Amino acid sequence: MNTVISGLVASYGSTTVLHGIDLDLGDGEMLAVLGPSGCGKTTLLRSIAGLHRIDAGRITSDGRDLSVAGRIQVPPEKRGIGLMPQEGGLFPHLTVRRNIEFGLRTGFVRPYLSGRAERSRRVDEMLELVGLPDAGAVQPSELSGGQQQRIALARALAPAPSVVLMDEPFAALDAGLRTSIRQDVRELLKASKTASILVTHDRAEALGTADRVVVLLGGRCAQVDTPRQVYERPATPAVARFVGDAYFVDAVGHGGYAETILGRIETTTRATGDGQVLLRPEQLVVSDLEDGAFVVEHEFFTGPESSVTLRHSDTGLRLRAIARTSDRFAPGTVVTVSVTSPVHWFAGSAD
Numbered sequence: 180m181n182t183v184i185s186g187l188v189a190s191y192g193s194t195t196v197l198h199g200i201d202l203d204l205g206d207g208e209m210l211a212v213l214g215p216s217g218c219g220k221t222t223l224l225r226s227i228a229g230l231h232r233i234d235a236g237r238i239t240s241d242g243r244d245l246s247v248a249g250r251i252q253v254p255p256e257k258r259g260i261g262l263m264p265q266e267g268g269l270f271p272h273l274t275v276r277r278n279i280e281f282g283l284r285t286g287f288v289r290p291y292l293s294g295r296a297e298r299s300r301r302v303d304e305m306l307e308l309v310g311l312p313d314a315g316a317v318q319p320s321e322l323s324g325g326q327q328q329r330i331a332l333a334r335a336l337a338p339a340p341s342v343v344l345m346d347e348p349f350a351a352l353d354a355g356l357r358t359s360i361r362q363d364v365r366e367l368l369k370a371s372k373t374a375s376i377l378v379t380h381d382r383a384e385a386l387g388t389a390d391r392v393v394v395l396l397g398g399r400c401a402q403v404d405t406p407r408q409v410y411e412r413p414a415t416p417a418v419a420r421f422v423g424d425a426y427f428v429d430a431v432g433h434g435g436y437a438e439t440i441l442g443r444i445e446t447t448t449r450a451t452g453d454g455q456v457l458l459r460p461e462q463l464v465v466s467d468l469e470d471g472a473f474v475v476e477h478e479f480f481t482g483p484e485s486s487v488t489l490r491h492s493d494t495g496l497r498l499r500a501i502a503r504t505s506d507r508f509a510p511g512t513v514v515t516v517s518v519t520s521p522v523h524w525f526a527g528s529a530d
């Protein structure tokens with residue numbers, strides 16, 4: 180186990196922001212911390228980096244204490260942790276080579292990287308790793324946003340940290356570039372076997388990039404799990420809502436299925452008694468049948484697919500479904516809604 184956080188409590192003055200976080204980060208693992216604005220994501224990163232003094236709990240790396248509340252506070256530059264801030268934070272007046280070297284001159288330096296020739300070789304190695312072998316002599320301003328992020332990663336990785344912390348590193352990039360650069364960054368971190376924590380409030384970024392996702396709600400870990408588990412088997416209704424569009428429908432469980440106003444639906448876990456099922460838009464299929472129980476309210480064309488909002492005629496329940504753009508659903512059309520895959524079950528009420 181690489182980095183272990185136990186019982187971490189962090190505050191600003193008398194306001195507690197993190198209320199007892201337990202987390203572990205395995206060797207080479209990529210963890211995404213996903214949560215709404217103000218839930219404490221940056222505070223968690225700053226605590227791990229040693230930039231924020233914790234009030235209770237402990238942070239260790241490879242068995243070494245980095246922070247123990249009230250007793251030990253290893254300074255940031257001695258933690259063996261690399262930081263990749265939002266928008267890269269490259270020094271504009273230094274060449275790319277000098278930017279990467281900067282991390283090798285300050286802070287924790289591995290003995291094998293302490294000589295001048297070794298440092299120079301390491302910079303070349305890092306430029307090669309991030310796919311920009313000839314960029315050493317240029318100024319950061321001559322590079323695109325995506326290239327600057329690669330250099331920021333090269334700088335963070337140069338001292339061979341055991342962990343790299345990334346705070347919304349792709350926020351300033353446009354949508355298309357974001358998707359490709361985050362996969363590049365993931366591959367680079369995996370290639371160098373470096374563990375990492377990515378802070379984001381972008382669901383797709385967290386679910387599509389990390390090995391495990393930490394859903395942080397109100398300064399507490401609501402769930403720590405693989406992206407698929409977090410999405411398909413959320414621990415609580417609040418997690419379900421945060422990681423995707425979620426609709427809850429009253430149901431009565433009968434073992435492997437539940438009875439609902441949409442009919443009998445298979446459940447992923449054993450369902451008994453009163454509860455609710457979680458429906459995601461992509462699980463719903465809309466069919467144009469005159470005896471259906473739903474009415475189309477709106478149809479939004481988004482290019483590859485259409486988003487159809489629906490209302491149950493008797494109960495007023497509203498759902499959103501994803502439909503093929505070749506199927507047209509005009510407002511007012513009477514339709515049936517069926518569920519294509521097993522659904523997640525919550526015992527009791529989801530509210």
Ligand SMILES: Nc1ncnc2c1ncn2[C@@H]1O[C@H](COP(=O)(O)OP(=O)(O)OP(=O)(O)O)[C@@H](O)[C@H]1O
Pocket residue numbers: 191196214215216217218219220221222223380
């Ligand atoms: N220096 C500070 N002094 C006082 N309160 C702070 C300070 N920094 C953050 N906070 C408060 O602590 C809480 C958590 O902040 P934090 O920046 O960790 O959240 P976040 O999840 O990273 O938010 P965002 O996604 O908006 O960056 C917020 O309520 C914020 O207002």
